[in-house]
Amino acid sequence: MKALLLRDLMLAFRAGGGFGLGLAFFLIVTVLVPFSVGPQSDLLARIAPGVLWLGALLACLLSLDRLLALDLEDGSLDLLATSPLPLEAALSIKALAHWLTTGLPLVLAAPLFGVLLNLPGPGYIWLVISLALGTPALSVIGTFGAALTVGIKRGGLLLSLLVLPLYVPTLIFGAETARRGAAGMDTSTPALMLAGITLAVIAVMPFASAAALRVNLR
Amino acid sequence: MSVSGDKPAPVRPQGFWSYANPVKFLGFSERILPALWWLSGICLAVGLIWGFFFTPDDFRQGSTVKIIYLHVPSALMAINAWFMMLVASLVWLIRRHHVSALAARAAAPVGVVMTVIALVTGAIWGQPMWGTWWAWDPRLTSFLILFLFYLGYIALWEAVDDPDTAADLTSVLCLVGSVFAVLSRYAVNFWNQGLHQGASLSLDKEENVADVFYQPLLVAIAGFVLLFLALVFYRTGTEIRLRRTRALLARQRRA
Numbered sequence: 001m002k003a004l005l006l007r008d009l010m011l012a013f014r015a016g017g018g019f020g021l022g023l024a025f026f027l028i029v030t031v032l033v034p035f036s037v038g039p040q041s042d043l044l045a046r047i048a049p050g051v052l053w054l055g056a057l058l059a060c061l062l063s064l065d066r067l068l069a070l071d072l073e074d075g076s077l078d079l080l081a082t083s084p085l086p087l088e089a090a091l092s093i094k095a096l097a098h099w100l101t102t103g104l105p106l107v108l109a110a111p112l113f114g115v116l117l118n119l120p121g122p123g124y125i126w127l128v129i130s131l132a133l134g135t136p137a138l139s140v141i142g143t144f145g146a147a148l149t150v151g152i153k154r155g156g157l158l159l160s161l162l163v164l165p166l167y168v169p170t171l172i173f174g175a176e177t178a179r180r181g182a183a184g185m186d187t188s189t190p191a192l193m194l195a196g197i198t199l200a201v202i203a204v205m206p207f208a209s210a211a212a213l214r215v216n217l218r
Numbered sequence: 219m220s221v222s223g224d225k226p227a228p229v230r231p232q233g234f235w236s237y238a239n240p241v242k243f244l245g246f247s248e249r250i251l252p253a254l255w256w257l258s259g260i261c262l263a264v265g266l267i268w269g270f271f272f273t274p275d276d277f278r279q280g281s282t283v284k285i286i287y288l289h290v291p292s293a294l295m296a297i298n299a300w301f302m303m304l305v306a307s308l309v310w311l312i313r314r315h316h317v318s319a320l321a322a323r324a325a326a327p328v329g330v331v332m333t334v335i336a337l338v339t340g341a342i343w344g345q346p347m348w349g350t351w352w353a354w355d356p357r358l359t360s361f362l363i364l365f366l367f368y369l370g371y372i373a374l375w376e377a378v379d380d381p382d383t384a385a386d387l388t389s390v391l392c393l394v395g396s397v398f399a400v401l402s403r404y405a406v407n408f409w410n411q412g413l414h415q416g417a418s419l420s421l422d423k424e425e426n427v428a429d430v431f432y433q434p435l436l437v438a439i440a441g442f443v444l445l446f447l448a449l450v451f452y453r454t455g456t457e458i459r460l461r462r463t464r465a466l467l468a469r470q471r472r473a
Contacts (some may be wrong), residue, residue: 093298100463127361149374151372152377162391165363165366166394169405172402173405176409190408205394208394212386212387214382215383215386215387
């Protein structure tokens with residue numbers, strides 16, 4: 001398992017484009033928002049938590065179609081399926097690798113982008129907390145979407161169509177946590193719901209992902 | 219389905235499960251379809267004409283209340299169609315009956331149309347009542363999310379070439395989607411308080427819609443249910459025949 005994790009991380013770092021791309025995309029979305037809604041700082045401050053969450057979500061989505069497709073092409077997915085490691089565990093590891101290379105940098109960079117959007121002072125800590133709690137769920141759900149569409153040629157757009165509705169609860173609670181934090185309100189309810197979703201998804205979703213992947217490898 | 223403990227496992231499935239045989243299913247649906255079409259037509263005609271022309275106007279909403287005879291039944295069927303797909307997907311995953319997978323596939327477009335009818339009639343009703351075509355109300359929002367789930371489900375069916383693989387993948391998606399659809403419903407409730415009124419109909423409540431509106435509404439709902447059944451039977455039959463035609467063509471090419 002460790003070897004698989006290290007391999008995925010190495011691939012993400014060395015085979016260009018994977019690692020920094022999500023972060024750059026997040027930055028571009030953040031920069032484009034003031035152009036589209038106008039530079040008034042009070043308006044930006046109000047929408048900043050939601051925009052940052054949406055940007056992080058889209059950046060996560062961007063790298064999903066390569067999560068399993070490249071491994072299918074070079075045959076390593078078949079090797080994984082026949083290895084003694086259960087497919088559920090392998091997919092959990094791949095989701096973890098995806099989170100480490102996509103979600104974690106987003107969490108760490110989000111406060112920096114918050115400055116660009118004039119995020120209010122108390123919002124920073126809650127933005128980081130909510131993203132840290134929520135992005136693992138995005139990676140795990142995204143792995144399910146990737147497993148569903150891995151056999152389909154040009155499945156990228158379909159993947160977005162399938163995964164985005166599944167992201168709705170995570171986005172609602174995540175953005176609500178960040179919004180309440182920025183407004184200085186009590187955040188415990190949405191934060192707990194967000195953590196609950198993430199834990200439940202980590203526990204259950206790999207089974208669905210593995211079931212879908214087995215169908216596609218048949 | 220009858221469970222017989224003393225006998226060994228029956229060779230031929232009995233009762234309900236025997237309709238998993240496509241030939242038997244087709245025969246049954248052909249026998250029942252004309253009755254379904256006629257009954258749904260009659261119920262819809264009676265319910266809608268009674269509702270539109272022979273009920274009084276509501277004392278606050280005026281005649282706009284009459285769109286309820288389209289809005290409530292279609293919304294009900296939009297949810298029930300997804301539920302039917304969920305059950306059919308489970309049957310396919312557990313018992314591998316092809317008719318079941320095809321029925322789920324056949325129900326999806328009907329469900330989408332019902333969802334669209336509910337959303338559009340809701341907008342038309344909301345404009346004079348709430349002064350807006352659309353509000354991010356929990357019920358409206360969850361219906362929009364349900365619509366997106368339907369779109370993804372249908373798109374996945376279309377995208378996968380091999381029919382058995384497609385049936386498996388869409389069934390898994392339907393199960394996962396159901397969980398997330400329910401989760402979204404509650405998340406959306408938490409996210410915004412709504413304009414929409416509470417449930418119009420429920421079995422455990424004293425206060426329902428007043429009787430004058432209630433009776434034609436029930437007839438209209440029966441009409442929608444029958445129409446849904448007729449469409450699903452019809453479309454499932456089409457899917458079965460389509461698959462059989464493909465199999466025959468493939469055999470011909472091989473010979």
